[in-house]
Amino acid sequence: VAAALDSYEMQKTKVKRVGDDAILPLLGSRSINQMVVAQVFRHTSNPLLPGPPASPPHFLKGWFSSLTLPNPRQVSSSLSPFWSHYPLNSSSRSLQPLNSFFWIKAKVTLTCRFQKNHWQKIRTMVNLPVISPFKKRYAWVQLAGHTGSFKAAGTSGLILKRCSEPERYCLARLMADALRGCVPAFHGVVERDGESYLQLQDLLDGFDGPCVLDCKMGVRTYLEEELTKARERPKLRKDMYKKMLAVDPEAPTEEEHAQRAVTKPRYMQWREGISSSTTLGFRIEGIKKADGSCSTDFKTTRSREQVLRVFEEFVQGDEEVLRRYLNRLQQIRDTLEVSEFFRRHEVIGSSLLFVHDHCHRAGVWLIDFGKTTPLPDGQILDHRRPWEEGNREDGYLLGLDNLIGILASLAER
Incomplete structure (x- = not known):
């Protein structure tokens, strides 16, 4: 001071x-x-x-x-x-x-x-x-995640995220894996106001007025167990019917319109189908621009051309930022393919976080491991094979291949 x-x-x-x-x-x-x-x-x-x-x-x-x-x-x-x-x-x-x-x-x-x-x-x-610009920085994250999940750490370069045991388990193991440099550094669990928080690297630290994009990876964002439980105990959800109606009034069936409700499995599979998750293996969840404005209106962004236009708007013609994004994604893909952790885990609901600023600094990290689960002993995943219920394939590398291809096409324009 x-x-x-x-x-x-x-x-x-x-x-x-x-x-x-x-x-x-x-x-x-x-x-x-x-x-x-x-x-x-x-x-x-x-x-x-x-x-x-x-x-x-x-x-x-x-x-x-x-x-x-x-x-x-x-x-x-x-x-x-x-x-x-x-x-x-x-x-x-x-x-x-x-x-x-x-x-x-x-x-x-x-x-x-x-x-x-x-x-x-x-x-x-x-x-x-x-x-600390914590509140301003992380407002967009809460648009794409659970409200109130993040908290200031009180230490420069760190951020607190509400602890879940699956995510703590994954982060602890990732710190000893080849993927260590591709995820936020994990500094253990701390207690704040009677709650447990993961102490993580602040990925926005070092950026000046960062632009941020959250890209949800994989062909599905729900666990197979979630689908099974929802089918065993079907429950009509009025809230999910309203969400479906807001996006596409013609999406519900006549029976669903009459009930004014849908089941969770029906909603989950419909949600993936209207976005690029099913077709491309990823979808854009939200964007925060340098001026603080946020957008999460990407529910029906489905085609390669639509996704390309979103990234074109996001990088604003900055060729250096685009080049760095491409290099980083290729590095992440190479690391994923040799990662023992990645081979032995079903990675669901995880995102790639893109960050850049006006000084041409740019980075990409894997975040959100609350639904990443270990496979039974002896089982490994390819992460590119089509998902069939029971094989636990998540399509992560399929999505990353498509994402790299789209950004490469943008760089050639």
């Missing part, structure tokens, strides 16, 4: 040292983060603010006047919503934790300049936010 302030932020924000005390850092190398400023001043251990004010205190407004901002008055008034949105804990006046920030305890001296051009020192204990 001190080094960052000495090198940049002290001069930019006109915050100065007072004796040997620490100083208030406004972290962020490009601009003042208004939300963080409001939280720092709002959430203090000492009762600087007796109650939830309707607007920022006068010293905050004065302090803003010393910054190089387009309109200090407008910026100050724009902070008002944050004051009511993050109320103090009335008993302890401590900061309520937020998933989108990491928090550390530090003694600081707040030095604020007033309109009259003099300085006032306020010594207190505050929770300093170390800005």
Whole structure:
């Protein structure tokens, strides 16, 4: 913190040292983060603010006047919503934790300049936010997965994912397999708020404004056991009928329309059939662009040409990014073909995560192993043979072959 302030932020924000005390850092190398400023001043251990004010205190407004901002008055008034949105804990006046920030305890001296051009020192204990774009980064992941599965780790370069035993089992074994470099690094299990989390490498770390694409691999995204159980205990699902209806009003049969419900096996197989999963061995689940916009409207993206157009839009003509994606996919395929783990596991519901940025950095990783299951002793999979119920083939390499072919075609255009 001190080094960052000495090198940049002290001069930019006109915050100065007072004796040997620490100083208030406004972290962020490009601009003042208004939300963080409001939280720092709002959430203090000492009762600087007796109650939830309707607007920022006068010293905050004065302090803003010393910054190089387009309109200090407008910026100050724009902070008002944050004051009511993050109320103090009335008993302890401590900061309520937020998933989108990491928090550390530090003694600081707040030095604020007033309109009259003099300085006032306020010594207190505050929770300093170390800005993390966790919430912004991972919103798209939750669109493609289970809401609330991810959490900030509190350590740079790491992320927490809610633990499931099948995924923990797979990640532990992958760390000793040839595929180690193709998956997020696994750093064990930690406890947070009474729940267990997998501590994983943050794959977006090191990218500047990353663009992200989630590609679900395989000809099916359900286990054979799921299909068997659903048939043994058939249950009509109104929610799945509504999902089917939203995509294609003509998809349900007359009987299903009359019942206004479908069974899970019927829905699962219909879902794979309308996408490219059945035909190409993969499907696009979601995309997040650098501007933060997300799209998951790929349910009926089925043909090679449709998929090619999606990737063409995703890479935005960046030939270097496309080349790196192709090289990485070929490397992953070579590694899969010699991986002992891959030969002996049915890989269902796993994705390839594509990430790139405007600096031409690009990477692809295998993620999501919650439905990856070991095969009986002595059985291995080809991962290219057509799936027939009972053979447990997943079509992973079939999908990867098609994906590489599509990106190679795009590179030739």
